[in-house]
Amino acid sequence: MVTAAKPSNNAGPVRLGMVGGGQGAFIGAVHRIAARIDGEYDLVAGALSSDPDRARASGAELGLSADRSYASFQEMAKAEAARDDGIEAVAIVTPNHMHFPVAKAFLGAGIHVICDKPLTSTLADAKKLATLAQKSDRLFVLTHNYTGYPMIRQAREMIAKGKLGALRLVHAEYPQDWLTEPEEKSGNKQAVWRTDPAQSGAGGCIGDIGTHAWNLASFVSGLETDSLAADLDSFVDGRRLDDNAHVMLRFKPVGKNKPAKGMLWSSQVAPGNENGLRLRVYGKKGGLEWEQEHPNQLWFTPFGQPKQLLTRGGAGATDAAQRVTRIPPGHPEGYLEGFANIYTEAAAAIRAKRKKNGKIPRGVVFPSVEDGLLGLRFIDACVKSSKKNAGWVKL
Numbered sequence: 444m445v446t447a448a449k450p451s452n453n454a455g456p457v458r459l460g461m462v463g464g465g466q467g468a469f470i471g472a473v474h475r476i477a478a479r480i481d482g483e484y485d486l487v488a489g490a491l492s493s494d495p496d497r498a499r500a501s502g503a504e505l506g507l508s509a510d511r512s513y514a515s516f517q518e519m520a521k522a523e524a525a526r527d528d529g530i531e532a533v534a535i536v537t538p539n540h541m542h543f544p545v546a547k548a549f550l551g552a553g554i555h556v557i558c559d560k561p562l563t564s565t566l567a568d569a570k571k572l573a574t575l576a577q578k579s580d581r582l583f584v585l586t587h588n589y590t591g592y593p594m595i596r597q598a599r600e601m602i603a604k605g606k607l608g609a610l611r612l613v614h615a616e617y618p619q620d621w622l623t624e625p626e627e628k629s630g631n632k633q634a635v636w637r638t639d640p641a642q643s644g645a646g647g648c649i650g651d652i653g654t655h656a657w658n659l660a661s662f663v664s665g666l667e668t669d670s671l672a673a674d675l676d677s678f679v680d681g682r683r684l685d686d687n688a689h690v691m692l693r694f695k696p697v698g699k700n701k702p703a704k705g706m707l708w709s710s711q712v713a714p715g716n717e718n719g720l721r722l723r724v725y726g727k728k729g730g731l732e733w734e735q736e737h738p739n740q741l742w743f744t745p746f747g748q749p750k751q752l753l754t755r756g757g758a759g760a761t762d763a764a765q766r767v768t769r770i771p772p773g774h775p776e777g778y779l780e781g782f783a784n785i786y787t788e789a790a791a792a793i794r795a796k797r798k799k800n801g802k803i804p805r806g807v808v809f810p811s812v813e814d815g816l817l818g819l820r821f822i823d824a825c826v827k828s829s830k831k832n833a834g835w836v837k838l
Contacts, residue, residue, distance in 0.1 A: 457790050460489055462533060463541070516549075520533075555789075588778070588781050594739060599663045614724075615657065623711075646685065648675075664724055730746075738781070
């Protein structure tokens with residue numbers, strides 16, 4: 444029998460642990476900042492590297508107690524579950540191939556999981572993990588951070604309320620240029636694991652950023668993908684995973700409406716693009732446009748009327764946007780705050796779980812293990828389709 448970490452009886456910060464994210468890791472620092480922004484978490488334990496010396500050094504830099512800076516995630520899960528003041532949640536910020544064993548260990552220890560995307564590196568592991576999470580009474584939060592932006596929440600609410608009418612077209616894109624040259628051969632740590640099938644999985648660009656674009660399109664539109672046709676390329680000589688993807692999407696019909704169609708482009712070899720995530724959704728009554736590099740703005744065009752610029756916190760901001768907005772309009776909120784919104788939503792759910800039969804507060808929204816499983820199904824379908832010369836594949 445596994446002893447679960449004991450829940451706190453007060454409303455204090457969530458006791459957080461972290462696996463991965465040690466010295467030289469970009470995303471670990473992002474998660475730590477996001478967890479701190481609203482004062483919702485205390486980072487109290489970690490297994491910050493697979494190298495024991497680096498793990499200890501990383502823990503010391505972050506001020507972790509020596510006895511709670513662990514050499515392995517297995518040791519950490521067992522020790523923290525046995526403590527009266529053990530962690531309530533763990534943030535998993537390792538390369539993709541480690542998500543499954545780490546999440547499995549902490550779910551088994553009765554500890555909530557906050558995991559970076561994608562859910563796992565393989566569809567088979569994603570299915571296993573989804574089953575484990577569903578059987579557990581612990582929360583599983585997937586940090587598809589772009590769903591945390593206020594204007595994305597507003598776009599989702601406007602579509603759900605019928606402001607665009609029956610949806611017809613959904614276009615998502617996410618171009619970058621940082622892998623235009625073979626960065627993986629220069630020793631760039633981020634490039635090395637992201638282009639290695641053993642660590643990243645079967646998808647390269649499509650798994651790294653294409654899933655962000657697809658998840659955002661699904662989250663905002665509320666549509667379910669029926670089938671897709673994907674053309675994946677590796678333009679850099681010797682690269683083992685795709686660095687560019689063009690995907691056509693067919694969505695499931697909603698009611699008696701004609702099924703919507705979609706297009707997705709993700710690339711890491713498009714010079715001049717930094718993080719150009721963009722979403723456009725068009726319906727019978729109007730359209731919406733949003734760009735991640737200008738996240739506080741949402742363009743709304745009712746058919747036959749002038750284009751309207753809606754801003755975060757400004758006139759026209761909806762309740763869905765306001766509840767995840769911190770500061771007045773004109774002061775920009777961005778990537779870190781969007782990430783923080785996912786952590787803060789997770790904290791509200793974790794606090795609810797401190798109480799027996801506690802219910803997650805109404806309005807709290809965060810990506811789940813089910814979203815992660817869908818993401819792996821998307822990657823798998825894209826890879827299969829591309830191998831069939833971009834033939835149509837059911838999701």
